[in-house]
Amino acid sequence: MMYDSSALRAHLEQVVQLDDVAFQGIAQHFQPKKLRKQQFLVSKGDRVFNDHWVEKGLAKAYILDQKGKEYILQFAYEDWWITDYKAYFSQAVAEMWIECLEPTTVWCLSLEHRGQVCREWHTMANFFRIKSNRGYVALQQRILSLLQDTAQERYDKLLQKYPTLFQRVSKTQIAAYLGVSRETLSWLSNK
Amino acid sequence: MMYDSSALRAHLEQVVQLDDVAFQGIAQHFQPKKLRKQQFLVSKGDRVFNDHWVEKGLAKAYILDQKGKEYILQFAYEDWWITDYKAYFSQAVAEMWIECLEPTTVWCLSLEHRGQVCREWHTMANFFRIKSNRGYVALQQRILSLLQDTAQERYDKLLQKYPTLFQRVSKTQIAAYLGVSRETLSWLSNK
């Protein structure tokens, strides 16, 4: 089966410039993968081999506490990257689950291939550096939001920033991301 | 005035290996700076030129809300890095304050010099890549802790992980980092 990697190219080119030759070489290091709804990209306890760029679909990274309550670390839809980064970078076993909430197409990049791609193409090292820096800043902002904002404010900001997310995931999931109970979220969303 | 850069070298060598020649070259890109207690490394509204590695001392990065309530994003003592990364990477003005809580010695690295150092020494690019990845993971863990843990658990974990911090900063500051009021923290710390 043939996969079209043009969306991946467009994604990379949002950050760095690539010519045809370079992209051909780069794309070879990625492995496309299709998953059905409710399939797992990463399972707790399993080795994590890949980082994943989402071409199409939607996934969530989460942990469960003793009582089975879910805490969502991250959503990832079109153009986002997702994996258990702690396990990925240290080549260890996952401490979280990453599950598809829709039929999802991802492009997998192993740590090995990531290293090769960065060594071969200087621009790809730049790509990941820039992405990593932005990601760090985004996490800092989320921490400040968790410290500073009320549940209501966090809800409003998320709705404003990612309105499409609310059409794709249940409110229960939004609640697990914002750190409030679904009942409280229900109350908040009715103003 | 002469500065001894051997502590900086030791810090870098915790992550990558360097020979004398390389370190000599690398160190030239850093600018040492001494600050007194209550001086600012970064002031809200000012351009952020440097990232800072703390050789000695202690600083905090924080924001204030309308009522003047403080939220601490990060502490940094010996061997930590601190700046307003959003402003630093985008060469914009700071959205937070970074203030010394003790007499502090830092080594400053401008974005320009950071680029040069990474281009000249491949190992330094690796250093920052590895640091950045670890930092990202650490922020994810803090987010999960804010979502999942009670104030009591966050307090206990911080005390366990950074016991020396509690001897160097006031409880009010710890509270502003954990996201609880100082009264609640006082209650928590008395079991």
Next chain:
DNA sequence: CGCGCGATTGAGTAATTTCAAATCTAGTGG
């Protein structure tokens, strides 16, 4: 039509905050 999941609603409870006052502590100057 009935099942099942998600969302909503309400009551009671637990945790945390705010506000105010009292207490403690470290550093200063007499």
Next chain:
DNA sequence: CCACTAGATTTGAAATTACTCAATCGCGCG
């Protein structure tokens, strides 16, 4: 060495916020 002061910490009461638990509602799908 002591008294004084500013800042930090603790304590308590009242108010708020969010949580849990349970029941109900709404809707899509077989």
